[in-house]
Structure formats: structure tokens, C-alpha cells
Amino acid sequence: MTGMDAFETTALIGAAALPLAHEIVQDDQRVSGEPATGLVELGTFGGLEIGVWEMTTGAMTDVEADELFVVVAGRATIAFEASGVVLAIGPGDIVRLTEGDRTTWTVTExxxxxxLT
Known part of the structure; x- marks a missing residue:
């Protein structure tokens, strides 16, 4: 079971193996390499969208939405433009993003x- 109906009933979803269609990051966001991103929206939970997102190796900029996420696989850093904070993230990490934050994602794996957003 995948897609928007995935959480309408009791479900088990293998987030690490869920197939995602990827798109190359546009030139205006790409910093280095040839990163691509993919996602699948799984539905809603308590009024929030839940889904799985992936980025391949490389670096890109982004403007964030309010979001909470758990890293399932891979490694990256997220640099926050305004504060200068750089988070090194990997499997099992839980991260909170704030709407409007300007970030640079550098994915090494x-x-x-x-x-949830």
C-alpha cells in the first residue's frame, strides 16, 4: 500500500524501501553535484501531511516549511543561513525545521x- 491512501487504515510501510520517483534539483537551488529529490505523500495524521522524502548526494539550498522528520538512512549536514548552525544528521536523528528558515543541505550518503509537515 503506497500513496495518499496509505494511512487510511492500519498499515505497515517499509519507509527504507519505498520506491520514489526522483527529479534533478533545479539550477537555482543546486549548489554542487547533481542532487535529485523524490517524495511520496502517505496521507495525513492529526491534520499534518506525512510522507517520505529522499535526496541523493550533492548540495542544494531550500526555504523550509514547519516540519518534524526522522532520518531513516543516509548522512548529511543542514546549514542554517540566519544562525550559522550546522547540523550533522544520520539514521535515527529527529530534526525540527521552522517555516522560512533558509538552509543548505549537503548530502554525502x-x-x-x-x-510530518
Missing amino acids: TLRKVY
Whole structure:
């Protein structure tokens, strides 16, 4: 069971193996390499969207939404422009992002996360 109906009933989803369609990151966001991203929206939970997102190796900039995520696989750093904070993240890490934060994601090992936004 995948896609938007995945959480309408009791479900087990293998987040690490869920197939994702990837798109190359656009030039205006790409910093280095040829990163691609993919995602699948799984549905909603308590009014929040839940899904799985992945980024291949490389670096890109982003403007964040309010989000909580758990890293399922891979390694990356997230640099926050305003504060200068750099987070090194990997499997099992839980991260909170704030809407409007400008970030640079540098992925050294394809990163996959389960997110709530």
C-alpha cells in the first residue's frame, strides 16, 4: 500500500524501501553535484501531511516549511543561513525545521527521511 491512501487504515510501510520517483534539483537551488529529490505523500495524521522524502548526494539550498522528520538512512549536514548552525544528521536523528528558515543541505550518503509537515 503506497500513496495518499496509505494511512487510511492500519498499515505497515517499509519507509527504507519505498520506491520514489526522483527529479534533478533545479539550477537555482543546486549548489554542487547533481542532487535529485523524490517524495511520496502517505496521507495525513492529526491534520499534518506525512510522507517520505529522499535526496541523493550533492548540495542544494531550500526555504523550509514547519516540519518534524526522522532520518531513516543516509548522512548529511543542514546549514542554517540566519544562525550559522550546522547540523550533522544520520539514521535515527529527529530534526525540527521552522517555516522560512533558509538552509543548505549537503548530502554525502543518499538521505531518506519520514516527515510530518
